[in-house]
Structure formats: C-alpha cells, structure tokens
Amino acid sequence: MTAQAPVLALTCGEPAGIGPELLLMLAAEGVAGARPVAVGDPGLLAERAAALGLSVELVELSPGEAVPDATPGRLPVWPVALRTPSRPGVLARANADHVLETLDVAIRACREGHAAGMVTAPLHKGVIIEAGHAGFTGHTEYLRDACGVEEVVMMLATDAALHAERPGWAGGRSLRVALATTHLPLCRVADAITAEGLTRVLRILDGDLRRRFGIAAPRIAVCGLNPHAGEDGHLGREELEVITPTLAALRAEGLALDGPLPADTLFTPRHLEGVDAVLAMYHDQGLPVLKYAGFGRAANVTLGLPLVRTSVDHGTALDLAGTGRADPGSLRVAVALAAEMAGRGPTQ
Incomplete structure (x- = not known):
C-alpha cells in the first residue's frame, strides 16, 4: 500500500498581504505529494478567492480530523478568526495576535502529530512589533522559543x-x-x-x-x-x-x-x-x-526544531495584495521541500 502524503499546515501570514491568495492559487492548481491545510480565517479566504475569481472550495476542519487527499480546487482550513476585518494592502495592528495564533495552531498540530510539518506565508514584523510584541524578530526566533530549543x-x-x-x-x-x-x-x-x-x-x-x-x-x-x-x-x-x-x-x-x-x-x-x-x-x-x-x-x-518548517523566500508584498499578480512559485517550492523533509521522519 502506498503511504499517504503528509499533512502540512500552511499559515496564511499577514492577512493584508499576499499570503492568503498564494494559498488559494496553490489550492486551485493542486498539490502533489502533500495534503495542505490552510491555517487562517475562512471568511478572509472566501472573500479573497471571490475577488480574484478563484474557484476554491473551503472545507473547515479541526486539527485531528482526517485530512482528505489534495484535490485541485479544494482547500481544507483550520479556522483562526481575524480580530478585525482585513483589506488587501492595509495593515491592521489588531490582527497581529491573529497572525501569531495561526503560528501557535500550526506548531501545536505538528507537536501533537496532526501535521507532519508547517509552511509559513510571510508576515509583517513591523505591525506585530507595533501591536505590542516588542521582542518579536521573526518566524525563526518565534518558532525557536515556542519549541523550547536553545538554537535554530x-x-x-x-x-x-x-x-x-x-x-x-x-x-x-x-x-x-x-x-x-x-x-x-x-x-x-x-x-x-x-x-x-x-x-x-x-x-x-x-x-x-x-x-x-x-x-x-x-x-x-x-x-x-x-x-x-x-x-x-x-x-x-x-x-x-x-x-x-x-x-x-x-x-x-x-x-x-x-x-x-x-x-x-x-x-x-x-x-x-x-x-x-x-x-x-x-x-x-x-x-x-x-x-x-x-x-x-x-x-x-x-x-x-523538533518539527519541519519551511517558508517562502519573499515578504508580504502589500502592493501586490488583491491584484492577482502574486506568484505562488516559492510557496510551491516550500511545500514540496517540507513534504520531502517530513518523509524522512522526526528530527529529534
């Protein structure tokens, strides 16, 4: 019997940036070798899909529920509610905690065995710091501290x-x-x-x-x-x-x-x-x-880390958000690499 493709938790990143639409573009195309689950606000994803003319069915699940095989045009979602409505290109400090919660949900899913790895869309460091998280320096250090390791x-x-x-x-x-x-x-x-x-x-x-x-x-x-x-x-x-x-x-x-x-x-x-x-x-x-x-x-x-984490090689691209011109190429590479790494078993 062929082993099932690994479940990967894909955080949506900064809701005003291109992260949510990159996930939708990837889902519309289809993903081979992995079972991606978006971690974000389903309403935001639905709005962004409609605005961009992307036909993607959103399937709300909870971590631990069975994740179906990847199918073009369908995207499972582990819901994390926005703190305030989001518009493309317009940062809102109120959503900083939403962004960090998506990371926490993905980390916990990996640690509890509900996901084999996580892939992160870009976040905006400045707005998270301005929202009161003065010590925040990025995904890398946040994951280090959340996982309790000395060095990453x-x-x-x-x-x-x-x-x-x-x-x-x-x-x-x-x-x-x-x-x-x-x-x-x-x-x-x-x-x-x-x-x-x-x-x-x-x-x-x-x-x-x-x-x-x-x-x-x-x-x-x-x-x-x-x-x-x-x-x-x-x-x-x-x-x-x-x-x-x-x-x-x-x-x-x-x-x-x-x-x-x-x-x-x-x-x-x-x-x-x-x-x-x-x-x-x-x-x-x-x-x-x-x-x-x-x-x-x-x-x-x-x-x-005691889990697999990959990310895109670019930032939030606020100027491109909502235009449909963002390129999901790096996200595609990040998902493929996370699936490959997850296939080699636990890090520690």
Missing part, C-alpha cells in the same frame, strides 16, 4: 530543478545558504560571532543536512566575516581569533568544513562544486546571492 538555524534553499537548467551553477544542484546570525543590525554582527555560537550552528547544520536532506557526509563552506576573510588579520581579526579555531575543532569531530573563505569569491561555480551548504556570517552576506540565483524558486527552512 535559518537556511534558504533553491529549487534543484532551477540549477539543472543552468549548467555549471552550483554544480547543477540546490544552492543552500545558512546563516550564523539572523535578524541583527549590522553593527552587532561582529560581537555575535562567537566560538560557542558557531559551534552550535554548524553542528545543527551538519546534523539536519544528514537527517532532513539525506546527505550522508555533508560538506559545508564557511564564509569569513570580513572582506577577503580578514586578509591575515589586516582587515579584521575575527577569522584568526574565532572562526578558524572553531572550524579546526569541529573538523576534529568529523565535520567536513571549508574556510573561512572570502564571501565575494565563494559564491562562484568553482568554489561551490561539491558543496552541500554555505554558512554565511550574516543575513545580507549570503541571502542576496541566493535570491539573485533563485528568487521565487527558493524556500526558507528552519533547522534545529
């Missing part, structure tokens, strides 16, 4: 099929870029690069490449922090004093690590050949390269 790793991965179309780039396979630090002001990055932090991040990255991506012996290329990877200490000493000794200690544990390498030359076909993932020291060191290579055909992954 943010990684973006492109659709491998994209590189098969571009011979030479990334060896014809998925480009994966993980981050040593995530949503920090640039002035705080250097102080955040510590031996302890790098050790935790690289152990998680290596472990989940094995467990979640089925790579038996992952090879990881590590960026330096400074231009030219510090130029032997003349352009900064973090490589000499922190990064290089940490990599040496981890190599003694059996991790296959290259670096620290200058980021301006690491992201070239020759240096990426045979590399399974790149670790960048900060957000805008690695992600602009990945998004240039595969924006719209990449997914965000949170490693180190």
Whole structure:
C-alpha cells in the first residue's frame, strides 16, 4: 500500500498581504505529494478567492480530523478568526495576535502529530512589533522559543530543478545558504560571532543536512566575516581569533568544513562544486546571492526544531495584495521541500 502524503499546515501570514491568495492559487492548481491545510480565517479566504475569481472550495476542519487527499480546487482550513476585518494592502495592528495564533495552531498540530510539518506565508514584523510584541524578530526566533530549543538555524534553499537548467551553477544542484546570525543590525554582527555560537550552528547544520536532506557526509563552506576573510588579520581579526579555531575543532569531530573563505569569491561555480551548504556570517552576506540565483524558486527552512518548517523566500508584498499578480512559485517550492523533509521522519 502506498503511504499517504503528509499533512502540512500552511499559515496564511499577514492577512493584508499576499499570503492568503498564494494559498488559494496553490489550492486551485493542486498539490502533489502533500495534503495542505490552510491555517487562517475562512471568511478572509472566501472573500479573497471571490475577488480574484478563484474557484476554491473551503472545507473547515479541526486539527485531528482526517485530512482528505489534495484535490485541485479544494482547500481544507483550520479556522483562526481575524480580530478585525482585513483589506488587501492595509495593515491592521489588531490582527497581529491573529497572525501569531495561526503560528501557535500550526506548531501545536505538528507537536501533537496532526501535521507532519508547517509552511509559513510571510508576515509583517513591523505591525506585530507595533501591536505590542516588542521582542518579536521573526518566524525563526518565534518558532525557536515556542519549541523550547536553545538554537535554530535559518537556511534558504533553491529549487534543484532551477540549477539543472543552468549548467555549471552550483554544480547543477540546490544552492543552500545558512546563516550564523539572523535578524541583527549590522553593527552587532561582529560581537555575535562567537566560538560557542558557531559551534552550535554548524553542528545543527551538519546534523539536519544528514537527517532532513539525506546527505550522508555533508560538506559545508564557511564564509569569513570580513572582506577577503580578514586578509591575515589586516582587515579584521575575527577569522584568526574565532572562526578558524572553531572550524579546526569541529573538523576534529568529523565535520567536513571549508574556510573561512572570502564571501565575494565563494559564491562562484568553482568554489561551490561539491558543496552541500554555505554558512554565511550574516543575513545580507549570503541571502542576496541566493535570491539573485533563485528568487521565487527558493524556500526558507528552519533547522534545529523538533518539527519541519519551511517558508517562502519573499515578504508580504502589500502592493501586490488583491491584484492577482502574486506568484505562488516559492510557496510551491516550500511545500514540496517540507513534504520531502517530513518523509524522512522526526528530527529529534
């Protein structure tokens, strides 16, 4: 008997953004290899579907109820009510708690075995902070705290099929870029690069490449922090004093690590050949390269959690909300990747 496709909880994200319509577009097309369930307000989804002329039947369920096989034109929903009506492109602070509740419902469904993973549509950090959640910095950190783990790793991965179309780039396979630090002001990055932090991040990255991506012996290329990877200490000493000794200690544990390498030359076909993932020291060191290579055909992954979580590679696109011009390509990649990861069993 063929195993059933995994149930994936798809949060709608910021209700004024493109998240709800991306879920509807995907449902209208149909999904192979997964059984997606939207986590959001059914009324909002119905309104957005009608406005965009999408024929999608919404089926309200509760977590734990049987989720049917994916059928084009049908979308199961775990209802989470809006706090106030939402209009495309118009943020409402009152709905910040609604957005966080959708995350809580999806996390709980994964932890209780009702879903094999979760996929998140984009949220708007600013409106959540302005609504009173001053410490909120994003999905990644919220999931870390909700799951009670000490450290998680943010990684973006492109659709491998994209590189098969571009011979030479990334060896014809998925480009994966993980981050040593995530949503920090640039002035705080250097102080955040510590031996302890790098050790935790690289152990998680290596472990989940094995467990979640089925790579038996992952090879990881590590960026330096400074231009030219510090130029032997003349352009900064973090490589000499922190990064290089940490990599040496981890190599003694059996991790296959290259670096620290200058980021301006690491992201070239020759240096990426045979590399399974790149670790960048900060957000805008690695992600602009990945998004240039595969924006719209990449997914965000949170490693180190006791559940599977992927997301889109873009933001809320308030200017596109309600126009029907949003592209569900990244959501499609995120769902496929979550289904693939869920198929390899529990993380921990």
